[in-house]
Amino acid sequence: MENLSVGQYYLIYNAFSFGFAALAAATLFFWLGRSQVAVQYKTAMTITGLVTFIAAYHYFRIFESWSGAYGFVDGAISASGTPFNDAYRYVDWLLTVPLLLVELILVMGLSRAETVSRATRLGILAALMIALGYPGEVSTTDGGRWVWGLLSMIPFLWIIYELFVGLSKSIAAQPADVRGLIATARTVTVLSWAFYPVVYFAGAVGLEGTTSLVVIQVGYTIADLIAKVGVGVLIYLIAVRKSEVVQAGMTKVVPAE
Amino acid sequence: MENLSVGQYYLIYNAFSFGFAALAAATLFFWLGRSQVAVQYKTAMTITGLVTFIAAYHYFRIFESWSGAYGFVDGAISASGTPFNDAYRYVDWLLTVPLLLVELILVMGLSRAETVSRATRLGILAALMIALGYPGEVSTTDGGRWVWGLLSMIPFLWIIYELFVGLSKSIAAQPADVRGLIATARTVTVLSWAFYPVVYFAGAVGLEGTTSLVVIQVGYTIADLIAKVGVGVLIYLIAVRKSEVVQAGMTKVVPAE
Numbered sequence: 001m002e003n004l005s006v007g008q009y010y011l012i013y014n015a016f017s018f019g020f021a022a023l024a025a026a027t028l029f030f031w032l033g034r035s036q037v038a039v040q041y042k043t044a045m046t047i048t049g050l051v052t053f054i055a056a057y058h059y060f061r062i063f064e065s066w067s068g069a070y071g072f073v074d075g076a077i078s079a080s081g082t083p084f085n086d087a088y089r090y091v092d093w094l095l096t097v098p099l100l101l102v103e104l105i106l107v108m109g110l111s112r113a114e115t116v117s118r119a120t121r122l123g124i125l126a127a128l129m130i131a132l133g134y135p136g137e138v139s140t141t142d143g144g145r146w147v148w149g150l151l152s153m154i155p156f157l158w159i160i161y162e163l164f165v166g167l168s169k170s171i172a173a174q175p176a177d178v179r180g181l182i183a184t185a186r187t188v189t190v191l192s193w194a195f196y197p198v199v200y201f202a203g204a205v206g207l208e209g210t211t212s213l214v215v216i217q218v219g220y221t222i223a224d225l226i227a228k229v230g231v232g233v234l235i236y237l238i239a240v241r242k243s244e245v246v247q248a249g250m251t252k253v254v255p256a257e
Numbered sequence: 258m259e260n261l262s263v264g265q266y267y268l269i270y271n272a273f274s275f276g277f278a279a280l281a282a283a284t285l286f287f288w289l290g291r292s293q294v295a296v297q298y299k300t301a302m303t304i305t306g307l308v309t310f311i312a313a314y315h316y317f318r319i320f321e322s323w324s325g326a327y328g329f330v331d332g333a334i335s336a337s338g339t340p341f342n343d344a345y346r347y348v349d350w351l352l353t354v355p356l357l358l359v360e361l362i363l364v365m366g367l368s369r370a371e372t373v374s375r376a377t378r379l380g381i382l383a384a385l386m387i388a389l390g391y392p393g394e395v396s397t398t399d400g401g402r403w404v405w406g407l408l409s410m411i412p413f414l415w416i417i418y419e420l421f422v423g424l425s426k427s428i429a430a431q432p433a434d435v436r437g438l439i440a441t442a443r444t445v446t447v448l449s450w451a452f453y454p455v456v457y458f459a460g461a462v463g464l465e466g467t468t469s470l471v472v473i474q475v476g477y478t479i480a481d482l483i484a485k486v487g488v489g490v491l492i493y494l495i496a497v498r499k500s501e502v503v504q505a506g507m508t509k510v511v512p513a514e
Contacts, residue, residue, distance in 0.1 A: 013342070014342070014344045014345070014348055017348060018348045018351070021349070021352060022352060024310075024314065025311050025352065028306075028307065028310060029303060029304075029307055032288065032303045033300070033303065035299070036300070072339045072340070073338075075338070
């Protein structure tokens with residue numbers, strides 16, 4: 001691979017530092033916000049903060065790994081010999097992606113049976129999606145990337161089906177005040193996730209070298225921030241609004257006509 | 258560039274350490290103070306602490322980057338070959354400057370619709386102001402610094418207009434007890450921000466070399482502390498006074514005549 005320019009090196013370096021700062025700040029925001037929501041939405045806020053906490057930890061490690069993989073020699077960037085460990089992302093996603101779906105289910109305040117069955121099914125599908133994607137990411141051939149990537153799309157499409165068809169009745173039964181916010185959280189989740197396969201397959205269609213590295217690393221960072229911080233803020237707003245309804249004594253949720 | 262003197266090196270070094278200590282301490286002060294304010298001002302205190310938390314993280318990184326960029330050779334300061342990463346400041350501002358405006362809006366306790374519309378507009382303008390300033394900061398020509406700097410002034414002036422004209426009615430409607438404090442918080446915000454373009458354009462009017470480096474780094478540090486810790490303390494005082502009104506049972510805000 002041709003050498004990274006100083007500008008490219010620092011763009012990725014600063015993107016990772018930005019990712020860590022935003023995720024760590026979001027974690028504290030969500031956990032401090034726990035005290036402002038009704039008791040039945042506290043777990044949703046805990047999990048929302050857990051997702052950004054786990055991601056902040058991994059961005060810290062990714063930043064350290066990136067710093068350690070390169071050094072300055074006569075003003076130019078030079079590989080140190082210790083490779084950049086990209087697997088941190090998959091370890092992160094294996095934990096955070098199932099939890100992201102769980103936080104979305106929890107904030108809906110469904111019945112206990114429905115919560116357990118939907119959260120379990122979506123959590124397993126999400127873990128499967130990540131686990132199937134990893135062999136393709138580390139595959140040395142374009143064919144390997146295609147095969148595992150397409151296998152990973154099966155649970156991904158199933159998750160989309162669950163969110164848009166399976167949940168549609170439950171979303172329609174949410175208080176009018178938050179129905180739009182929940183639909184937005186679901187749409188932002190799916191749209192931000194759709195960005196990952198684009199970056200993933202960019203490696204299989206000939207995008208190579210240092211430009212590819214910049215696109216992949218900065219692209220994943222932006223997608224992670226939208227999927228975890230952006231969706232998290234929506235979950236927080238939903239929890240606050242539903243808590244206002246609870247605190248006003250209107251504990252019964254009236255389905256829309 | 259001529260060599261930094263040992264005195265200049267340590268002045269900047271100690272300014273960064275001072276910045277970290279003050280910002281980290283302020284963060285804990287604001288978050289501990291959350292428990293003393295009424296529920297409707299808790300988010301304002303959360304965000305106030307978030308601003309200093311994010312800035313404290315970046316001062317820690319800036320300090321480490323500064324330490325790593327120089328070393329002692331025969332009792333004199335010598336560049337290590339790894340450059341000082343000044344971009345941390347822009348990454349910091351991109352997150353904290355929009356949040357600073359959000360904390361000011363939140364503590365005013367406006368209606369939900371007005372809070373959302375004002376916070377969104379001010380947040381976007383602030384992010385735009387920072388994003389437009391960065392290409393000028395890293396520009397190698399004075400012309401580049403002027404062009405991007407002046408473009409960045411457009412959202413800056415718009416923000417001032419929003420704060421002084423757009424908010425004047427809402428400030429007049431605040432309880433008499435805090436009206437002066439809110440106006441002060443707004444003025445300190447704008448005055449401390451006005452310091453940044455002065456430092457910024459110092460690089461475009463011929464101020465060069467190590468003196469310029471000292472002026473820019475110490476100047477930005479002082480401006481950051483006034484804008485984040487100073488304004489944060491004012492926000493805290495406003496939240497405490499408004500909470501006393503709420504706790505005394507006077508929950509209705511009576512507009513001034």
